Amino acid sequence: MTTPTVPPPGDTPATPPAHDPATAFSPDTHRIFVIGVLVLVFGGIAAFVVVKLLNPPAPAYSAGDCVQVVEGGRYDAAVEKVGCAEEAALYEVGVYLDDPDEECSSDAYSSYKQTGGNQQEYKLCLMINAAEGDCLRVPTIAMGEEKKVACTSEEANRKVTRVIEGTADQSACDPESAQDARVYPNPKRTVCIGPVGA
Template sequence: MLALLCMAGITALVQQWQRENPEPSCYALRAARTSTDMSAVDCGAYNATYKVALLVDSPDERTPGRCPLGPYSVADDPSGGTRCLMLDVEAGDCLQTLTARRKGREHSALARDECGPRSQERVTAVVTGPQSGCAPEEKAIHYSQPATTICLGKP
C-alpha cells in the first residue's frame, strides 16, 4: 500500500514538472558560417519560425523516426523519437533563406525576417486542410500532417 502511495506521489510530481517545464514546441533558426542551428524559443517570439507538427517514435535505438511526406525539418526528441518541424508562419510574414557551407556542401533553410531588402519571399496564404493550390506565380509548400499548404510570393 505504501509503495502505491509513493508511486502515485512520484507520478503527480513528474506530471506537474512536465506541465511547468514543457518540451520546446517552437524553434528559431540561426546561421553561422558552417551551420544553421535551431534553438528552442517561446512560440510567441518573433523569430519562432518552426513549430513541432508531430512526434514520430523511433523504431529502435539506432534508427530515427521518419517524418511523413513534406519538407519537414527534423529535431531529436529526448524520448528518442523525432520531432517533425514545419514552418510556423502567417500571411504577411517575410522569409529569407539562410545558407551555410559545411564539408563542401551548402545547407539552407527558411527563417522569418523583418520585411525589407533582405526578404526573399512573403507568405501570401496558409491553408489548413486538404492540399490546396497557390497562384501560378507563387511557390507552394505542402505538409501532409497536419495537412497544410503555405503559399509564398515575392516580398
C-alpha cells in the first residue's frame, strides 16, 4: 500500500484561474470590434471629405474688393488685395467667377485667374478703380501694364473725365472720351476716358 506524497509546506501548486466568459474576447467579438473601429475611421474620413466638398474655403476675393497689380499687364497679371482708397488700387473686382476658363462678359474688364496647385481656382473680372480727374498711363499695346499716375507725370496719357454708376452706355460720355471709355455691364458702370488735357 502506497502512501500519497504530500508536498512540503509552501510548495502548494497554484490553481489555474477560472475562465470568465464575460471578460474574455471570443474570436467573433474581436472581429466585430476591429470592423467597428475601421467603420468609425473610414466614416470619419468620408464625412471630412464631404464637408470639404460641400463647404469649400471662402474665396480670396469678392465683388467690390480692390486689387493692385504686383506684376504683369492688363490680361496677364498677378494681383493682391488692397484698400480701395489706396493709390495702388487700380482695379475693383466687378465679377468673381468660380470657373477660371469662363469668359468675362465684356472686353472692358481686365482679368486675373488663379489656376493650378492646391489653391482654389477662379477668375476675377476687374473694373478700373478711378475717380473723375484721375490720370492714367494706358499703354498703346494691350498687353502692357496700365496704372494711375499724377496728371503732371510724363507717363500720363489718359484722364478719367467722368464716372457714371448704374449706367453701361458708351454714348453717355462726350465724344472726346467715348472712344477709350470702359463700359462694364456688372455692376453697371461707365468710365469715360479722354486725353490728359480734357
